[in-house]
Amino acid sequence: MPTTAPARQRRKSSSARRDDEAPLIPILARKVREVEAKAQRGKLGPTNRTKFQVIAFLVREERARVKADGEITDAARAELLKRLDGVATILAKTAARDTSLIQLLEVDQATSPVARRMRRDWLIESGAELPPEELVIADVKPAVIQTIVPPVAAERQVMPPQIESRIESNPFLAPDLEHRRGGPTPRRRLDDWELMGPLYKAFEQGAGGGAATMPLPELPEFDRLSPKGLEVMAHQSRFLEAVRAGHRTFLLADEPGLGKTAESVLAASVANAYPMVVVVPNVVKMNWAREVERWTPHRRATVINGDGTDIDAFADVFIVNYEILDRHLGWLAKLGLRGMVVDEAHFIKNLSSQRSQNVLALAASIREQTPGGDPLLLALTGTPLINDVEDFDAIWRFLGWTTGDKPGPELMEKLDATGLTPADKAFYPEARDAVISMGIVRRRKKDVAKDLPDKLIADLPVQLDDEFGRSIREAERELAARLVARYRRIIEARGDRGLAPGEIDEDIVRLVAHGELEESKAAENAGDNVFTMVRRIGQAKAGLAADYTAQLQRSVGKVVFFAKHIDVMDQAEAHFKAVGIKAVSIRGEQTGTVRQAAIDAFNNDPEVGIVVCSLTAAGVGVNLQVASNVVLAELSWTAAEQTQAIDRVHRIGQDEPVTAWRIIAAHTIDTKIAELIDQKQGLAARALDGEAVDPASSDSVQLAALKHVLRTALGGD
Structure with a gap:
């Protein structure tokens, strides 16, 4: 060159x-x-x-x-x-x-x-x-993909006998390629520009751009969709009118608790997008089946478990969890699917994961085979951005808006119509609006459910005064000393390079913290590191958190208790049993039937006062609005996980103010982690809601916490 x-x-x-x-x-x-x-x-x-x-x-x-x-x-x-x-x-x-x-x-x-x-x-x-x-730089034509099944999953492919019967009894037409015929695509003004970076930047600088919601039709005069005994809310109805008008790809990013599942079920009915596949976390498969039955009783849903030996092959909606999707890719691609929903779509943000590749491959196959090339594709997540605005990447690819390297034809046409280029400052708000018009729908509770009660997060500091607590503080001091020693070794080796007395070199702080974090990840639960320290803090708080939850339950009624680790959940359940409070639990290792039985018992049995929930297993797709108080016994590593947990209670159907009580170990790293989690809320507010908030660091909470420990030990914080 x-x-x-x-x-x-x-x-x-x-x-x-x-x-x-x-x-x-x-x-x-x-x-x-x-x-x-x-x-x-x-x-x-x-x-x-x-x-x-x-x-x-x-x-x-x-x-x-x-x-x-x-x-x-x-x-x-x-x-x-x-x-x-x-x-x-x-x-x-x-x-x-x-x-x-x-x-x-x-x-x-x-x-x-x-x-x-x-x-x-x-x-x-x-x-x-x-x-x-x-x-002039031409794009490389993509290679034709012969199969959507990756080689690593080829041996695990299954073909349930019932599915063979369905395919044989109802042979689908060959893929409709009419929409891809015709002359060559004319060159556009922006074809030679690198556009993905500017598109991300447009959302990263989203303050002042307003909420990220496409224009939606006006509220229809009559509710033509709700089955007897149910009612579609106004914000749901306007979304469904957009589907009725012909829009087919959506990032439905409403805040948790605003009824995205029901909207999706009804959208499939409006678009007649059957058969449809729904890819979900394992914990919500049963709930999805219930929602299909509830909102579209004339349609049949089947849940795919294991190798799918007991599925209803002639169902309208096939519900599968991420973990087993790989073994069902082959037959799903042959079923003639006309719709696909990805629930908790932030699960696919890591493009290198097999989970993401499976979802994207199946979506590409559906786009190829659906007549007119226009299937209903829905990505559902109340928290699409976890750490960085490029978390949008996989979701946009799933929806066909971009290829990862460049915008797709429809988005490119919208960008070209602005008459601007990334060299123009005015391009960025116009580009953000163009992406939003592709189908981003983001509504907040305070905007669309004004009668929904307020949500308050209250921090309850606790003192860890026992021997366990003292050992945790000693471990934190040892961690700080280890970080300081590394920092000083680097300073001595390279010289201070003009640092003023007491000045801290932020580059070396980051280097030391990053090195410690990588070693901690490699060691997992071995030795004293940031992960084992936070886990020990959770263990030390368990009894105090359980005791506070028991007192709260006696005064306010039903309470939801969240923890991250099994041993903390075990301690809490033992405490509740000892004080005579009936409790149920929602854990990751439970079957769907057992989990749903626990949810039903908490919601319907007046004798059940507390539900003990895993942050990861019960943080999504679970409706617990019968309670209005949540106790967070352990802190999450992400703001999104905390939000999802609280919104199991703060959602449509709740008629009381919601309070989330965070139990925080005073004078430990726990306090800083809580502060960092709160700062992380700013990313979505800026990119999706258009709020003018101070940009927060995109550091992970773990890395930021380690930097804080080191700076504090050096006298900088």
């Missing part, structure tokens, strides 16, 4: 200094700082990984050009090479934080269309004159 054009051929850009012999270097310096900032927040998505790669080989190209340019003086050449070394140093430091980047440093040319576009745009910005063949 040709290197940058010689300096005498350059046109100076307005941003370059007049005496700058290499106007590309300031651009690389700015871009590498953007990547570094993302890496410091603990997450580099596909766009920034590509940016890292392009910076690396442009540094090499520019270094070769500077060395070979005979018109540059030796002094100027030495200065330019020094500046390039500065960019390379930041690349190396960033790769040290995320070792998966190291292999990208070895690539010496832009291989993907996205990387080539990025390189071209930066060179043009620098004033370089490029040959015609580098100005």
Whole structure:
């Protein structure tokens, strides 16, 4: 690939200094700082990984050009090479934080269309004159996928005998490819721009853009959908009118508790999107089957368990959990599905996981086979953003809005219609609106259910004064001492580099904290680390949290108790039994039948005063609004998990104010974790709700907590 054009051929850009012999270097310096900032927040998505790669080989190209340019003086050449070394140093430091980047440093040319576009745009910005063949960059045509079943799952594929009977008795038409016939797609103005990064940025800077909700039709005069004895709420009805009008892909991101399951069930009926598959967490399979029966009693739902030997092959709705989807991909792809729902869609945010790949492959197959290429695709999640705005990536791919590398044809058309490019500041709010119009629907409780009672999170600090508590504080001091020792070793090895007395080097703080976190993950439950420490805090709080819950139950009635670890749940249940309070539990290892029996007992049996819930097993798809008080005995590592837990109670059907009582161990890292969780709420408020809130760090709670421990020990916090 040709290197940058010689300096005498350059046109100076307005941003370059007049005496700058290499106007590309300031651009690389700015871009590498953007990547570094993302890496410091603990997450580099596909766009920034590509940016890292392009910076690396442009540094090499520019270094070769500077060395070979005979018109540059030796002094100027030495200065330019020094500046390039500065960019390379930041690349190396960033790769040290995320070792998966190291292999990208070895690539010496832009291989993907996205990387080539990025390189071209930066060179043009620098004033370089490029040959015609580098100005137009064609996309690589995707390879034709012969099967959606990945090789690792091929041996696990099953074909329930009943399904064979259904396929044989009702042979479906061949895939309708009419929608993909016709002439070549005309080139658009934005075809050669790298657009995924700007799209993420449009949401990251979403403050002032308003709530992320597509325009919805007005409320219909009559409710034509509710079965006898039920009533669709106004916000649900407007969504269903959008389905009736022909819209078929949605990110339904309503806050938890606003009835997304019912909306989805009725949307399938409105769109006649049968047969339909619903991919859900295992804990909510039974609830989905109940909701189908409740809202569309004329339709049949079947729950797929294990190898599917007992399913109803002629059902309208097939409900399967993420964990076993892989073994059913083959026959589901042959069933002629016309709709797909992914519940708790943030579960697929990790694109490298087999779970995500299975969902995306099945969705692609459904789009290929549905007549008109327009199936009903619904991604449901009240918390689509966990740590970073690029958490949207997998969901947008599932819905067919993007390919991961670029927007899909419909979104590209909307972006092109703005008449703007990412070089224009006005492009970003317009781009955000374009994505929202593809089908993002986000309603908050305070907006659409104004009569829903308020929600309050109240922190209850507790003192861990026993021997167990003292050992926890000692372990935290030892952790701090270990971090400080590492920090000082690095400072001594490299020198203070002009640090003022008492000044803390934030880069080294992050490096030390990141190293400790990686070692902790590798050690899991061995030794003293941030994970074992937080678990021990939960164990130490268990008795106090259970005692407070028992007192609360006697005064307010039914209470929901959440914990993260089984031993904390066990301690709580033993305490409730000892004080004569009848309790049930919802745990991950339960079968769907046992779990549903526990939910029904808590909701319907006046003798059952407390339900003990696992944060992970009962944090989604469980309706417990018969209670209005929640006790969080242990803190989660994510704000989303905490929100999901509380909203098992704070949801439609609740008629009392909801209070969540967080039990927090005073004078321990527990206090800082609670603060960090609260800060994490800002990401969704900014990106989805358009609120002007201070940007919070995208660091994981674990990493931020370790940095806090180190800074505090160094006297910085």
